[in-house]
Amino acid sequence: MSVSVRDVAAAASVSVGTVSNVLNHPGKVAPETVARVQAAIEKLGFVRNDAARQLRAGKSRSIGMVVLDVGNPFFTDVARGAEDRAAEDGFTLLLGNSDEKLAREGSYLDLFEEQRVHGILITPVGEDLTRLGRVQANGTPAVLVDREADRAQFSSVSVDDVAGGYLAVRHLIEQGKRRIAFVGGPHGLRQVQDRLAGARKAVAEAPGVQLELIDTDSLSVLQGRAAGEALQSREAVHRPDGVFAANDLLAMGVLQALHMLGDIRIPDDIALIGYDDIGFASAAVVPLSSIRQPAALIGYTAVDLMLREAAAGAGFEREHVVFQPELVVRQSTSGA
Amino acid sequence: MSVSVRDVAAAASVSVGTVSNVLNHPGKVAPETVARVQAAIEKLGFVRNDAARQLRAGKSRSIGMVVLDVGNPFFTDVARGAEDRAAEDGFTLLLGNSDEKLAREGSYLDLFEEQRVHGILITPVGEDLTRLGRVQANGTPAVLVDREADRAQFSSVSVDDVAGGYLAVRHLIEQGKRRIAFVGGPHGLRQVQDRLAGARKAVAEAPGVQLELIDTDSLSVLQGRAAGEALQSREAVHRPDGVFAANDLLAMGVLQALHMLGDIRIPDDIALIGYDDIGFASAAVVPLSSIRQPAALIGYTAVDLMLREAAAGAGFEREHVVFQPELVVRQSTSGA
DNA sequence: TTCAATTCTTGAAACGATTCATTCTCGACG
DNA sequence: CGTCGAGAATGAATCGTTTCAAGAATTGAA
Numbered sequence A, B: 001m002s003v004s005v006r007d008v009a010a011a012a013s014v015s016v017g018t019v020s021n022v023l024n025h026p027g028k029v030a031p032e033t034v035a036r037v038q039a040a041i042e043k044l045g046f047v048r049n050d051a052a053r054q055l056r057a058g059k060s061r062s063i064g065m066v067v068l069d070v071g072n073p074f075f076t077d078v079a080r081g082a083e084d085r086a087a088e089d090g091f092t093l094l095l096g097n098s099d100e101k102l103a104r105e106g107s108y109l110d111l112f113e114e115q116r117v118h119g120i121l122i123t124p125v126g127e128d129l130t131r132l133g134r135v136q137a138n139g140t141p142a143v144l145v146d147r148e149a150d151r152a153q154f155s156s157v158s159v160d161d162v163a164g165g166y167l168a169v170r171h172l173i174e175q176g177k178r179r180i181a182f183v184g185g186p187h188g189l190r191q192v193q194d195r196l197a198g199a200r201k202a203v204a205e206a207p208g209v210q211l212e213l214i215d216t217d218s219l220s221v222l223q224g225r226a227a228g229e230a231l232q233s234r235e236a237v238h239r240p241d242g243v244f245a246a247n248d249l250l251a252m253g254v255l256q257a258l259h260m261l262g263d264i265r266i267p268d269d270i271a272l273i274g275y276d277d278i279g280f281a282s283a284a285v286v287p288l289s290s291i292r293q294p295a296a297l298i299g300y301t302a303v304d305l306m307l308r309e310a311a312a313g314a315g316f317e318r319e320h321v322v323f324q325p326e327l328v329v330r331q332s333t334s335g336a
Numbered sequence C: 001t002t003c004a005a006t007t008c009t010t011g012a013a014a015c016g017a018t019t020c021a022t023t024c025t026c027g028a029c030g
Numbered sequence D: 001c002g003t004c005g006a007g008a009a010t011g012a013a014t015c016g017t018t019t020c021a022a023g024a025a026t027t028g029a030a
Helices: A005-012 A016-024 A031-044 A050-057 A073-088 A102-114 A130-137 A161-174 A190-205 A221-232 A248-261 A279-283 A295-312 B005-012 B016-024 B031-044 B050-057 B073-088 B102-114 B130-137 B161-174 B190-205 B221-232 B248-261 B279-283 B295-312
Strands: A062-067 A092-097 A119-122 A142-145 A155-159 A179-184 A210-215 A242-245 A271-273 A290-292 A320-323 A326-328 B062-067 B092-097 B119-122 B142-145 B155-159 B179-184 B210-215 B242-245 B271-273 B290-292 B320-323 B326-328
Touching (some): A005 A016, A005 A031, A050 B050, A050 B102, A062 A073, A062 A102, A073 A295, A092 A102, A102 A130, A119 A130, A119 A295, A142 A295, A161 A179, A161 A271, A161 A326, A179 A190, A179 A248, A221 A242, A221 A248, A242 A248, A248 A271, A248 A279, A248 B279, A279 B279, A295 A320, B005 B016, B062 B073, B092 B102, B102 B119, B102 B130, B119 B130, B130 B142, B161 B190, B161 B242, B161 B290, B161 B326, B179 B190, B179 B221, B179 B248, B190 B210, B210 B221, B221 B248, B242 B248
Parallel strands (some): A062 A092, A242 A271, B062 B092, B062 B119, B119 B142, B142 B155, B179 B210, B179 B242
């Protein structure tokens, strides 16, 4: 059914080895032979069988990536950066979506292992990285994205989320806000923990400022809207006057709820700041203040580290790149 | 280096065939043997080599999908639906991003062919589908997504874009708008052509209404912003009073430009409507009217058709599912 | 004319899982 | 007591590509 090198070899009256050389080391083959083989390939419509190729090579030309949420523009931006770097070296990016679920994350890791992927980029759902450690021990380099852990074991590319949380809440406090609410969850996510830790730090430095936690099940617009509705249904005096959402999707949900259902003024009654600075943040009902992370660069760098680790082999010194987040002020916190 | 069935077989004192049976047809193996083999698998940390598996099987358990823009939530929603359907049958979705570029589309098709993918879902960049036809002829079913073509050759799942364009512009006209501008491009994209055709139809029905075309290089927020800035810099009398953008990203860009840079009132001075009804549309500065498409369902259905075609084999009667778009009115066209 | 040095080409041996025709083991039944 | 058959297990052959040691052909120098 499918055309193989054998068929091409026969059609061009050469050996299979020569066909393979034309494909992979054309310099080693006489020009006219190359032409003849290529004509045969063209004529027969030969397409390399990647499975056989990989079987022989022992490793694939793909890189596996698992993100928390493909619906979040932040992660698609990271993936884009990763894809760019991968393409530079002829690698393909396989993108998996864990949806913040351990089970889905696990099944992508299974898949990637079975595919003998060249390396793995992952934003892990939980704290437990033993599974990933095992993969790594078997020779597949893994790089943590947007998350730092056990520095000796995994390379990582991250942004200082504690600093980001601090920036966000300090900014709210500087705007005169005193009753701050942190909207986010699940708390198993390191991003959530760190951003909250930064928030706590900023609050601790400012006497008289209170911090309230409003938990969500995930970092989605829907969850944000639910949180916003909860706030909106409270009596005005019991509402916070500043809200820090763990990411922009949540923030946009909160914004929708507050703005559309209620008569709450933003930022006068409640100031709102998000995290990630996704492209849509600036186009929101009230343009959203946020903490910017260099998404594409994170992805690019992660693949870079991974490829370096793969090339270096066993005794590789793990690297850790930490970017600094940046405060972006828009109308949702600054009425002017 | 890597553990193979052979190693497992040796460790469990059985033959390789038995190990394979434990993996694939556990019913054919005596329970105690299954246990022994599984213990060996566990102990050695055996992971199936997918390349070898595929080589033998001749086809992979993956489905390839090429979309125009992963940054567009519409397509990630479609992909999500596709992934769901694929997962139901144990397939994996490989997601490629053509970025509206023929070259990138081509390299994904190459990749998918080499991977002997089970089937292909694609929103093609251009008009020329001969390449895709060849792939299809080689036994890999291809389903067109959000695009209908040569009905005998490819199955397709689409939305009636002409109807959608018609709905959008008729709505603008009903709001009393008379000088309509269509923002979109490149015109090589069928989506753009059809939506424009619908717009033309609506304009043709309404005496005295003019249609102006504002071309863009792609369907992105950035391009939309450029178009919006161009409009904004015109003298008021030369501006359109209704704008139909070929998708929501463009519309949001236009909105940003008009709203932030200028003193143009929306919808009073200019009414604006987009297409796709992405989640962010309702959270825009001015909540955006749009044409809704059942994104996830489109993806789900596309995989469904593809799997049916793959199962049926050669003499398969192509199917064509066409969904109807729906007008969603928000403040950007209806001041109330 | 011969020999050495290049430059090309060859074809068998891997890679690792799956398949399938065979062989082996029991137990039941006549 | 011999035979038959179901249930288990076996292992060689296979998928299609790449690699690599070895052979063939060509060139130039002596």
